[in-house]
Amino acid sequence: MAVTLPAVVEELLSEMAAAVRESARIPDDHLLSLKFIFGSSAIQALDLVDRQSITLVSSPSGRRVYQVLGSSGKTYICLASCHYCSCPAFAFSVLRKSDSLLCKHLLAVYLSQIMGTCQQLSISDKQLTEILLTEEEQDHQYGMVISFWGLKSLLVAI
Template sequence: MAGASPAATLPAVAEELLSEMAAAVRESARVPDEHLLLLKFVFGSSALQALDLVDRQSVTLISSPSGRHVYQVLGSSGKTYTCLASCHYCSCPAFAFSVLRKSDSLLCKHLLAVYLSQVMGNCQQLSVSDKQLTDMLLMKKQEA
């Protein structure tokens, strides 16, 4: 799995489910139906939306020579959001409201799509210079 494991920040049930999904994909190159049902149970409607983002190959891992990396997810609205899987963060408004403010969701669909793309090995990859990565992150901050 590229990047950090979600284990450090997700509740044990979500961590275990993603772990089991990764093992199943390694074994049979597919996610078993029971795991998809559990995904829907744990994450609700975000699960289907996240799977759709993964299917549309909307997740890109952007890495730099220094080893820094971020994910960008092209959302269903056409906006691109920056996700930092290592610290369980997404720049979308749903993350700020539902995850951080109200605490009624474990993750937004973009961050879940990042974790699922890691599990399924279905992630676009882009290498950029350290300066380009810094500029990308600073531009995102200025737009917010």
């Protein structure tokens, strides 16, 4: 089962990507649309992109995760393939309450993909597994919702 974003978000991100390919910048009207859909998270996500806080971590098997250094200094794991972030805001506002479509970290991942600003890091499959296991341990310690997804599901998704 593929997890998809609402059509309006997919369309906006697609238009933004086309605009960046054409003119190397995001037009103001797209930024206004982003702010309308995501509220203050849009500004916070753009700030993360500006600070180059997003790293694409890939392994030889082709698995890919994003590490996002949040404004608090904590690093969160984002899986763009299944629209998941390990932050508390995603667990509470996106999964539990359905108040938001994405958290600022996941939105920053999509924006950095569009703008080509992701830092790149290649690591071994074992190292990637260790990153995910460490994240799961931390999430269980704080009672996060990663157990809702389950590590096995996350590994399959990436």
